[in-house]
Amino acid sequence: MTSTAEKRYSGVMRLDGKRALITGATKGIGADIARAFAAAGARLVLSGRDETELAQARQALGDEFGTEVRSAVVDLADSDGPMALATAASEAFGGLDILVNNAGISLPEPVVGTTAENFDATLAVNLRAPALLAAQVGAAMVDQGTGGAIVTVASAAALAPLPEHYAYCAAKAGLVMATKVLAQELGPHGIRANSVCPTVVLTEMGQRVWGEEAKAAPMIARIPLGRFAVPHEVSDAVMWLCSDAASMVNGVDLPIDGGYTMG
Template structure:
């Protein structure tokens, strides 16, 4: 006996008609998220610092998927960066339904060697910028009155300590909590805010940093699945969190880490 498909699952992971801003979209995880969103039908603003790189990525996604794609080269390390980007993105698409806070930096150094300059630079990009950008975009979403979704790409380093990443761990842990505050305050307006916390992801940069077996082996040994993540595993989680399939998920931090942070 043949039964009709459950209409709940017809296009549940589609993002057609949604307007999304993705930071750090020029390469790595951000570029993969942008491709996943374009494939799911979302119109996009791609943000980063390299205008040429962003322009090429925007053109390629438009040509392949037919969605509206804009680029916005903004330095989020600047104090006025979040305000500038929020305004540019909303103007480009006529409003925003989704924000993916992905941009981040890391300056590995031991606790005893930590410098004020590296610590401040990490906090500025990894915590201050995404927190203020989410606040500005959140205000726009409240004014629109149509709800929205904010996803923070944090890190497993927000949930479990990682040697030689003092400032990085602190910044990502702070960002996870900031996202929970967004979820608490913006939830009554139909705006959901969640974090994803990946382990090492084998982007081009991830391959360079962790490609050496001797360095990777101790880390992999702590991951029950016995491997690092690949970019689409992060992107799939982000698409899901922004889709109607996750309509009751708010204030969660989802570890995309193969079990690393279980302890």
């Protein structure tokens, strides 16, 4: 029986045979992107920090969609993590066609209470790691000579300030600009680089930070559609950006925010 996901990703929205690395692939948005890509026929390399969770994801996706799934246990907060992951992922299927830079953390705190420890940790995972990983994967794609697609999961917090997210906003804004540089430098090699910028997404992390109605209500009031996003709304956009349907789309930062950042 054809699943709902397989029906959604038919025709031009297919990734049959494409080799894709997805970071932070066992939870939240990353897990949903992995499932969408598996439904669209991609061969997957999933990365995360927990081998048990990765093994469960490999098994579940392989059983449901019959696709090849590999994994790499890497802590992207480590200085050598991006290089180690780029190497392992490229070796899994003899190259990569797609990178989805999704892994991230959120350590909310007000400006006046910002600690160096949390600031550095946020920038290490949310900016340094994905930027260096994209540079390494991009270089490998250039050597392959077959083009490719890089998608950064940034945030609406990269486009509009968000209270108590000082380091997070700075990291995500930097990552959006880094992705534009990737688009500019790698574009001549047929490699497209784009960002998606979601508002709050109702994942486990989103619920943890925004689950209290008193905190969520003012934020929702600023979103014309009157709600937060759900994971598949991000996955659908990422899928489109990685597919041939977006073959002329390069260097964009696409808000997925119900109109929050439109002004």
